[in-house]
Amino acid sequence: MGSPSLCLSTCLLLLLLASIHSFTHANLPGTWELLVSNAGIASMHTAVTRFNTVILLDRTNIGPSRKILPHGHCRHDDNDRALKNDCYAHSVEFDISTNKIRPLTILTDTWCSSGQFLPDGTLLQTGGDLDGLKKIRKFVPCQSGKLCDWEELADVELATGRWYASNQILPDGSVIIVGGRASYSVEFYPTKGPAAALVQLPFLADVEDNQMDNLYPYVHLLPNGHLFIFANNKAILYDHASNAVLREYPPLDGGPRNYPSAGSSVMLALEGDYSTAVIVICGGAEYGAFLQKSIDTPAHGSCGRIVATDPESSWVIEDMPLGRIMGDMVMLPTGEVLIINGAQSGTQGFEMASNPCLYPLLYRPNEPVGLRFMTLTPGTIPRMYHATANLLPDGRILLAGSNPHYFYNFVRPFPTELRIEAFSPEYLSADRANLRPVIEISPATVRYGTAFDIVVSVPLSVVGIIEVNLGSAPFATHSFSQGQRLVKLKVTSAIPEPDGAEKYRIGCMAPPDPKIAPPGYYMAYAVNQGVPSVAQWIQLVS
Structure with missing residues (x-):
């Protein structure tokens, strides 16, 4: 047994370290608040509507959630892997003003599906797994107190199965649906004539490796009307009207960035004469972490930045303070970027990551390289695989979901997460209220x-x-x-x-x-x- 003086010295040292840690946190920008202790579902997909409600969407084939559907809204499916007669909600509506949750009915499997708002404010939702693979769904948002719900279209479907695809609204108001697992093509909603129902895009096959890394491609509509499409570690400038690849960008160093290697991407704010578009891609897993199911392989913290509209541009590399996979990059109203959620080790996939990344980062694009990142106040809830982050109209960031398990599992260390919280950037602090x-x-x-x-x-x-x-x-x-x-x-x-x-x-x-x-x-x-x-x-x- 140690001496009393040694124990006292050790205890004092631990108290000092704890006070330093607390003091450091207290002086970092940003605050957190818990909005809902139990949303009923873990949100894999999240979108904010013009009526200041939020649509949260998980998947079917997952068994009981923690939210019951209204009487008579049960889903019966003999092919469901977990629950043939399912009376549980797998989508809910969250009211920002009241923090109330309303269950919604979804019938087909939306696992790893995609979505986009149409010009009239309707949420278009496409693809998924199993009976949802070619499905098209719509949600027409309504004011609080009304009972709008999901509509699953019966008279139209996708031209091919879309699992892990990306959607982007185009200047004419149509939506392009890009890629997906074993889908090396694009298509449009609404379709642009029978001949244009399915358009092959060989680039998506060319960049696929033996752990995929071409899923959920990053798709950005540039101000010249063309698309910047990034998958694995490469990007193209794509003319969607003529199905022509106009440019191949230089590869981005640092390994694969898309699913399952789990980076993130934004296009910075368009301003001035709107002729310049800058793309930023941050984080990702080391190649092989997914194949080896290595939950302890450290994520990398590099970011690539490129002027996508400059024909001579190349990537500029900078480093985040922390390595991160599964981070969400959220454009703030100021033009800065919040990087939040994720883990520091492993890769995307069930039970495939560890070491949650609780510290958000603020990316300030107008600062010089080396000064762009600011570390913010850490959260306390791990938001890892199948978590989301969305900007709210009041300037807060809504955080939902995180379910690293195939089914709902509330056993630590990383349980299925049903809580909804909000992060308030420094611009919402009390000392800036008078501005x-x-x-x-x-x-x-x-x-x-x-x-x-x-x-x-x-x-x-x-x-x-x-x-x-x-x-x-x-x-x-x-x-x-x-x-x-x-x-x-x-x-x-x-x-x-x-x-x-x-x-x-x-x-x-x-x-x-x-x-x-x-x-x-x-x-x-x-x-x-x-x-x-x-x-x-x-x-x-x-």
């Missing part, structure tokens, strides 16, 4: 290339240039937010309103065409000195 604008007046609909005004109020009377930024509502799944984009509008200086009351009128110019921002509903934020308002929904139309 936060409020949008008092804004149009519901805006046409491309037209001028419009919004009226804001700001607690402080000293007001300079207030940004007005449009953020899309993407479909978040498997560490990639499909359809995510932020567009910074051209604005005039804030002009005081004649009636005073700290109100200011800002002249805005809508994006010139749908290549910059495809038609649909956007969250419009007024941003004053880096502090965003609560967003108002605006629909962009031709």
Whole structure:
């Protein structure tokens, strides 16, 4: 047994280290809050609607969830692997204003499916596994208190099975569906004539390796109307109208980045003359971790950044403070990027990762290389495989899901996660509240290339240039937010309103065409000195 003096010294040292650790956390930016202790399901797919509700979606063939469907809404399927007569919800609606959960009915398997909002605000949901492989579903959002639900289309289906595919809305309002397991092709919804139902894209086969690494390809619509498509460690510039590959980009060093190697990607904010698009891809697993089922192989922390619209561009490499797989990259209203969720070891897949990454990172794209990353306040809930992150209209980030198990399993160390929480970036801190604008007046609909005004109020009377930024509502799944984009509008200086009351009128110019921002509903934020308002929904139309 050690001496009393040695024990006392050890205890004092541990207390000192604990106080340093606590002090460090207390001084990191950002705060966390638990919104719902039991959502009933673990969300594999998440999307925010224009009615300020959130659609959470898991998969069928998983057995009982923790939310019962309304009477008479049971699903009977003799081929279900877990529960032939299933009276449990596998999708729910979350009301942001009340934190209430409403069960929704989904009939076919949405495991590792894809999605995108249509111009009218309908959520399109495509593919999955088993009976969902070629399925097309729609959810028409409704105001709180009404009982909208999923519709599974019976008169149309995908041209081929789509499991682990990616969706992107196009300038004409249609949706392109790219790739999937053993699907080296693209197709469109709605279909563009029988001859265009299925279009082969050999690039997706060329980049496949023996652990796949071409699933959930990163698809970004560039302001020139072409698509940047990235899979494994390579990318192409793709003309979807003519099915032509216009450019092959240099490979990105650092190993594979897509599923199952679990990096993430964003296109930075479009601004100025909208001619420049910058793509950032961060994190990923070491090649072979998936094949070897190695949960302890450290993730890498490298990021690649490329100007996708520059014909001579190449990747610029920078390093995150932490290695990370399964991180979600979320565009903030300010144009900065939040990197959140994930693990520091292993790969995607059931029981395939360890060492949860609890520290979010803020990526500041306008800072020099080496100064772009800021470490934020850590969370306490591991968000690993099958977790999501979505920007909310009030500027918080919604975190849901995490189920590293084939079925629901509430045994530690990484149990199925039913809690919903929110992370508030530093711009929502109390000491910046006097900078936060409020949008008092804004149009519901805006046409491309037209001028419009919004009226804001700001607690402080000293007001300079207030940004007005449009953020899309993407479909978040498997560490990639499909359809995510932020567009910074051209604005005039804030002009005081004649009636005073700290109100200011800002002249805005809508994006010139749908290549910059495809038609649909956007969250419009007024941003004053880096502090965003609560967003108002605006629909962009031709």
